[in-house]
Structure formats: structure tokens, C-alpha cells
Ligand SMILES: CC(=O)SCCNC(=O)CCNC(=O)[C@H](O)C(C)(C)COP(=O)(O)OP(=O)(O)OC[C@H]1O[C@@H](n2cnc3c(N)ncnc32)[C@H](O)[C@@H]1OP(=O)(O)O
């Protein structure tokens with residue numbers, strides 16, 4: 001087969017329909033079930049967006065009340081999961097902790113093998129409710145701290161921060177976190193969602209599909225980029241006494257040097273968007289608010305310096321992982337916790353796709369062109 005017919009990385013290949021979200025790189029827009037993500041981020045809670053992704057419509061008041069009650073009832077850390085996390089070394093990467101916790105939640109689930117619409121919806125809801133406790137506790141145990149019990153009077157985002165830090169956060173911080181969760185929730189056939197769909201297409205179960213998706217998200221070419229962005233900032237050096245201009249100038253020099261060495265700089269570029277990620281302006285506005293709230297202009301200097309130098313050298317724009325990295329850093333999350341936060345959000349999109357795949361399934365099995373040894377005999 002001629003090389004020109006090979007679609008490496010499935011780039012540009014349309015493999016199926018989806019009604020969950022529409023990514024349009026020409027208009028730089030992203031719709032969840034028809035709604036622009038920017039509008040959802042401005043006006044909705046993450047719980048409403050989760051409901052929308054799973055049900056196709058936003059909830060009315062009573063639907064939201066019922067949904068919220070179920071989410072709040074499922075927040076406590078499962079004792080079996082806690083036991084397993086405690087058995088893992090403190091050096092275990094938090095993404096491996098999330099992946100392991102998901103697998104255990106699945107293995108213990110009474111509906112583990114039930115892939116009916118009702119079974120999948122119940123499991124998706126429970127995993128969505130349970131993941132913040134996993135992410136929060138893992139960060140806390142690495143700091144030598146105990147579990148913080150969930151608070152039923154707080155919404156999803158406020159409770160996530162409460163369980164992580166053991167302190168209630170001010171509304172500006174909760175709002176910025178809520179925005180990030182909504183923006184991370186869904187993005188059509190990205191690598192991790194496609195992974196979840198591949199697993200589902202074999203008629204495997206929801207937790208297997210999500211466990212595999214977490215593995216796909218971990219890599220720095222995908223979700224792991226938010227963690228990698230912070231490593232870049234650390235490598236350049238965060239100097240709290242520095243002015244915005246001084247930080248920007250050092251960051252520009254760093255980027256020029258990195259690009260001259262042909263390095264890939266995480267947090268920039270995208271397979272689908274070639275003129276900028278539709279979600280970045282909304283997340284950058286949230287980051288700006290956090291920079292003002294925490295009084296850290298030098299981080300904006302680093303952010304601007306890298307962005308400008310990349311734009312001047314290669315016209316490559318930041319993706320969503322670029323503004324979320326420093327935002328989570330400012331909020332007090334450890335850098336390796338950043339991608340698990342993405343997991344907690346993307347569970348909604350993954351499971352919406354798992355249910356969509358299951359409803360109109362066809363085994364996903366592409367072809368390959370053989371380029372190994374010619375047929376031979378022993
Ligand atoms: C939420 C998310 O998952 S968003 C994505 C997060 N991932 C990252 O931030 C990782 C860094 N970015 C990348 O590696 C890429 O931009 C990808 C993988 C996301 C998309 O890449 P692709 O569409 O496959 O493009 P590809 O990697 O072939 O890049 C095309 C060209 O742009 C360059 N390029 C793309 N991204 C970058 C980058 N971040 N830094 C430096 N150069 C880059 C490539 O080196 C290549 O240059 P060349 O043609 O001179 O060889």
C-alpha cells in the first residue's frame with residue numbers, strides 16, 4: 001500500500017458520528033449538545049454540564065435537585081479504595097492512583113457487568129461523584145494529611161476544593177475551578193475518549209473503558225500536558241519578586257532556546273485546532289482572575305513570554321492545558337495532581353461517549369499495511 005494512503009495517527013479520519021459535542025476549528029467553536037462551551041462556563045455549574053452531556057438537555061429545577069442529591073450522596077471515599085490507595089507507595093503517580101481507584105471501584109461494583117443504559121448511567125454518576133475524593137485524598141496523603149469528609153452543603157467544585165485543602169475556598173477560586181471543570185469535560189474523539197470507545201466497542205464494561213481512557217489521558221501529548229506546563233515554568237524558574245516584564249523576557253529566551261533545540265513544548269499545539277483552542281480565552285480569563293487574586297504577576301510574565309515567543313517563532317497557539325497548569329498551581333494543587341483533576345472532569349465526556357458507542361455499536365478495528373519480513377519458512 002502506498003504511504004500516502006496510510007493515515008498515521010488517524011489524522012483527518014472521520015470514524016463515526018457523535019451528538020455529544022462539536023469541535024469546529026474553522027469557527028473556533030466548541031458546542032456541548034449544541035451549547036457553546038463559553039456560555040456554559042459562564043452560566044452553569046459543572047453538575048448541570050454533566051447532566052447535559054449524559055442526557056442531551058440541561059436539567060430543570062427538580063431534575064437538578066435529584067441529580068445533585070445523588071452526586072452529594074456518592075462523594076465519600078470508598079473504604080476499599082482508601083485501603084488500596086494507602087497500600088500504594090507515596091511515589092506512585094497520581095494518574096496511576098486514579099487509574100487503580102477506577103479499576104477497584106469497577107471490580108467492587110454490583111453492576112460491574114451490567115452495560116444496560118440504566119446500569120451505565122448509574123455507574124457513570126457514581127464514578128463522577130467518587131473521583132474528587134480519590135484525587136483529593138491522594139494529594140493529602142502525600143502531604144501526610146488525613147481524609148477530609150465531604151460537605152453536603154457545598155456544590156461539586158467547592159466540595160472538591162474543600163476535600164483537597166480542608167478549607168473552604170472563596171467564591172472567585174471556586175468559580176475559576178468550576179470553569180476549568182466545564183472546559184475540560186468533553187472534546188469529541190480525542191485520544192482518551194476514542195480509547196474509551198474502542199474498549200466499549202468490544203462490549204466490555206464502563207469501568208474498563210474509563211480505566212483505559214485514564215491511561216491514554218496520562219501522556220504529555222494529551223492531558224499530561226497540564227502537568228508538563230508547570231515543569232516548564234519550574235525549569236525557567238518562578239521568582240515571586242520578579243516583575244511581569246522581567247519574567248516575560250526570561251521566558252522568551254527559554255522558549256527561543258527550546259525551539260532552537262527542536263524541543264516540543266507542552267501546552268502548545270493541537271491536532272484539530274490550528275488557529276488556537278476555542279477554550280483558551282475563557283480559561284485565560286479565569287487564570288487572570290487567579291493571578292490578580294493571589295497577587296502573582298510574575299506568573300503572567302512567564303505565561304505571556306512563552307506564548308509570544310512560540311507565536312513569533314512558529315505561530316503555534318496554546319491549548320487548554322496551558323492556562324490550566326498555572327491556575328491549578330495558584331490554587332495550591334501539587335503539579336502531579338493536575339491531570340487527575342482533568343480525569344475528574346472528563347469522566348463526564350468519556351461516559352457520555354461510552355453510552356453513545358454502546359447504543360449504536362460497531363467493533364472498532366482498523367486495518368494495517370504490513371511492512372515486515374516477506375513470507376519465509378522455518
Ligand atoms: C487537552 C489536550 O490534550 S490538548 C493537547 C495537549 N498536548 C500538548 O500540549 C503537547 C504538545 N503538542 C504537541 O505535541 C502537538 O501539537 C500535538 C500532539 C498536540 C498535535 O500534534 P499534530 O497535529 O500531530 O502535529 P505535529 O506534532 O505533527 O506538529 C506539526 C508541527 O508543529 C510542531 N509542533 C506542534 N506542536 C508543537 C509544540 N508544542 N512545540 C513545538 N513544536 C510543535 C511539530 O514539531 C511539527 O513541526 P515540523 O512540521 O517542523 O516537524
Ligand SMILES: O=C([O-])CC(=O)C(=O)O
Pocket residue numbers: 184186187189190191222270271272319320
Ligand atoms: O481533542 C484533542 O485531541 C485533545 C483535547 O483538546 C481534549 O481532549 O480536550
